[in-house]
Amino acid sequence: MLKALIFDMDGVLVDSMPFHAAAWKKAFIEMGMEIQDQDIYAIEGSNPKNGLPLLIRKARQKPEAYDFETITSIYRKEFKRVFKLKAFDGMRECLEVLKKRFLLSVVSGSDHLIVHGIVDQLFPGIFDIVVTGDDVKNSKPDPDPFLKAVKLLNVQREECIVIENAILGVEAAKKAEIYCIGIPTYLKPSQLDRADLVVGDHKQLMQHLLSLEPAHGFRV
Template identity: 30%
Template structure:
């Protein structure tokens, strides 16, 4: 049995810049002025990991308050959001044919809200979020947990990612990876098995070929 595991931000919905803008606002309230270009370097890390990296002097309780405020901004920005062009083409290609999961660095409340807005929450057998793991991406914990819950061997999973840390996470889990250039140029994603500009480019034959291939 083969499974398909999706990242959410930057794969299902175009929310990466919304994350960066919300983080930027919270950081500014704490005296840290940082351009979006610098925040992009944090990639798909969990918010609390990114804030802790930028503000190591802050205690856990204050970091948690910053994360809560960031998500308050983010929820407001993401109301009425639509799926990234090309996502639904691929989603309908695999849904019902393979076990599918979401593995996101975002908090569960936000992930579930987005999937419910899109009307696809119930289609996913497993949803693993940033607050479900001890270590976020690039650690493989989230992807390994999803595979275990789906009862699928990690080597039989294909991950759909858009970030460098996401690709690293999937690779460390021993999974195959398709990277989509929604967030980063393809030059940053070359460790994936396949890099596409849109998920609509992927055919059944291409997906089956990746399932049958060995990992890099």
């Protein structure tokens, strides 16, 4: 009995990951390191605390040799400078219809200020619950962010669907034992093969979501 839809933000609701990648690359260059876009996309969904060590190792350096706060500060400043706010075409309208049928949540690994800034500007009044990377100790691929959303929504895991575009996000959803739809925005579909369903693009995703029926008598 479906009651809630839980959305990742970057790459699902907004076309933002290229800007995150550019900002992280700038921060790493300033710290004397180099990473590639695909390195960043591969750890999408984790918060800086958990994701930075992985990126630093990708740059063939030791995480303990670097100050995470300094790197994160450079990243945030650069992201704010380059970011252009843009929802995927049709997403706002799709969510407005879905809100009449389901509880809606955002679960993102990005920090509180970035997530709430984007949600408040593009989707005001749409989401019942927002969980950010600052709200949990263990980020994706740990199931904690999704389990927190389920608890705050006051529903059961089997009453939810997660929509993810990231490898770590799909892994987190499956660890939380929640049905997951994968959308390969920046990755190959095969990289999201742990999802229960992988759609081809955002048009197919929205068509599928709009075809879903809520639990009998729920929000209708």
